[in-house]
Structure formats: structure tokens, C-alpha cells
Amino acid sequence: MDEDYALEMQALLDEIDADVLDTRLWTGRTALDPRVLDALRRVPRHAFVPEHLRSSAYENHPLPIGHGQTISQPYIVALMTDLLRPRPDDIVLEVGTGSGYQAAVLAGLVRRVYSLEIVAELAVQARERLRRLGYGNVEVAVGDGHRGWPEHAPYDAIVVTAATPRIPPALIEQLKPGGRLVVPVGPPRFDQELRLLSKDVAGQIEDKGVLPVVFVPLTGGID
Numbered sequence: 298m299d300e301d302y303a304l305e306m307q308a309l310l311d312e313i314d315a316d317v318l319d320t321r322l323w324t325g326r327t328a329l330d331p332r333v334l335d336a337l338r339r340v341p342r343h344a345f346v347p348e349h350l351r352s353s354a355y356e357n358h359p360l361p362i363g364h365g366q367t368i369s370q371p372y373i374v375a376l377m378t379d380l381l382r383p384r385p386d387d388i389v390l391e392v393g394t395g396s397g398y399q400a401a402v403l404a405g406l407v408r409r410v411y412s413l414e415i416v417a418e419l420a421v422q423a424r425e426r427l428r429r430l431g432y433g434n435v436e437v438a439v440g441d442g443h444r445g446w447p448e449h450a451p452y453d454a455i456v457v458t459a460a461t462p463r464i465p466p467a468l469i470e471q472l473k474p475g476g477r478l479v480v481p482v483g484p485p486r487f488d489q490e491l492r493l494l495s496k497d498v499a500g501q502i503e504d505k506g507v508l509p510v511v512f513v514p515l516t517g518g519i520d
């Protein structure tokens with residue numbers, strides 16, 4: 298971490314702790330996994346936002362990244378990462394690479410991250426950024442996440458960073474027994490809820506709501 302940003306990063310982590318407490322009645326959590334917070338601390342968020350927004354990079358809210366898309370709020374990234382319960386040997390699928398920030402946080406916690414982005418230009422930029430920053434265990438592809446990424450399935454965990462009214466069935470299929478899927482569910486712009494799906498060893502799905510959220514919509518779709 299750049300010395301210049303260390304203080305801002307600490308302030309951000311303090312805000313995330315405060316948000317966790319504020320939302321504990323929703324999430325049932327009073328603290329996040331320290332490994333998740335460490336992973337956040339190691340990712341230079343300023344390298345994932347447009348140049349002119351760098352001074353806001355450590356503020357605890359989403360920022361525009363072009364193409365009408367956003368880099369998610371750090372607290373939400375932390376919570377989603379925590380909900381995935383990442384382990385060092387995990388293979389993870391992300392739908393919605395955007396800036397590559399969520400992928401970079403995950404990269405510090407798991408074996409490999411496969412990330413799909415539907416906007417080609419964002420995918421190319423994120424891939425180049427992640428390469429430059431040394432994240433060798435993230436692979437980015439241009440594609441519609443509704444189909445998942447069957448070549449590398451099944452996944453220990455899947456994270457969707459755009460909201461969908463209906464969870465794409467391919468994603469549930471590509472989840473390993475014992476795996477976890479975190480996804481904002483709801484219509485564009487309002488009434489969305491972050492949901493956690495767990496697939497048990499028999500393949501049964503448990504689905505629970507975690508927190509009201511606001512995400513950009515999942516576009517594309519093959520339905």
C-alpha cells in the first residue's frame with residue numbers, strides 16, 4: 298500500500314467496521330472475517346478508479362467507472378466477500394468484473410478467480426490493470442454471465458455484482474455442492490436485496506436475504 302493512502306485506507310476500514318455494526322440486525326454479523334479485511338487493506342483501490350476520482354477512492358461509496366457502470370461501495374465488497382466464506386483452495390466465479398476491484402480482493406483469498414464482464418472495453422481495461430498490479434490468479438473474459446463460465450465449473454463460490462430479478466439457473470448449476478452464491482436480486486434501481494444461496498452436499502439450495510442494496514442491473518440474458 299502506497300504510504301500516501303495508508304491513512305485513508307485505515308479510515309475506510311474503520312467506516313466498514315461501523316457499517317457492519319449498523320447493519321447487524323440485517324446481516325446477523327457484528328464483525329467480518331479479519332482475513333477479508335486484510336485482503337481489502339492490501340488492494341490499492343485508487344488504482345481501480347478513474348484518474349480524476351483518485352482522491353475519492355477510499356470513500357465508502359460507489360464511484361462511476363464509465364459505460365454507466367460503478368465500482369461497488371467498499372463495505373458492500375467486504376460484506377459480499379465475507380459471505381462467500383473464501384478459502385485458500387477455492388475456485389471462484391465473478392459475474393461483472395467492472396473495474397476488477399472485487400476480483401482483486403478475492404484474488405488475495407482464494408486460488409483462482411474467473412471473472413466475466415459483458416462490456417468488452419471494461420473487461421480489457423480490468424484485465425490490463427490486474428496484470429499490471431500483479432494479480433496473476435485472475436482471469437477476465439468478455440461474456441454474458443447468464444451462461445456462467447462452464448469451462449471452469451463447478452465453482453466453490455460465485456459472486457454476481459449486478460442486480461437481477463431472477464438468478465440465472467446456469468450459475469446455480471455451476472456451483473459445487475457445499476458452495477455459496479452471493480447475488481443482488483431485484484428489479485433495476487430499487488427494491489433489491491443481497492441474497493446468499495448455499496448448495497448443500499445433496500445439491501439442495503438454501504436461499505436467504507441478507508441486506509437491502511442498490512446495484513446496476515445485470516444486462517444481457519438468454520431467457
Ligand code: SAH
Pocket residue numbers: 366367368369392393394395396397398399400413414415416419440441442443458459513514515516517518
Ligand atoms: N465488481 C465490479 C463492480 C461492477 S458493476 C468492481 O469491483 O468494480 C457491475 C458490472 O457488471 C458492470 O461492469 C457491468 O457491465 C457488468 N455486467 C452487467 N451485466 C452483465 C452480464 N450479464 N455479464 C457480465 N457482466 C455484466
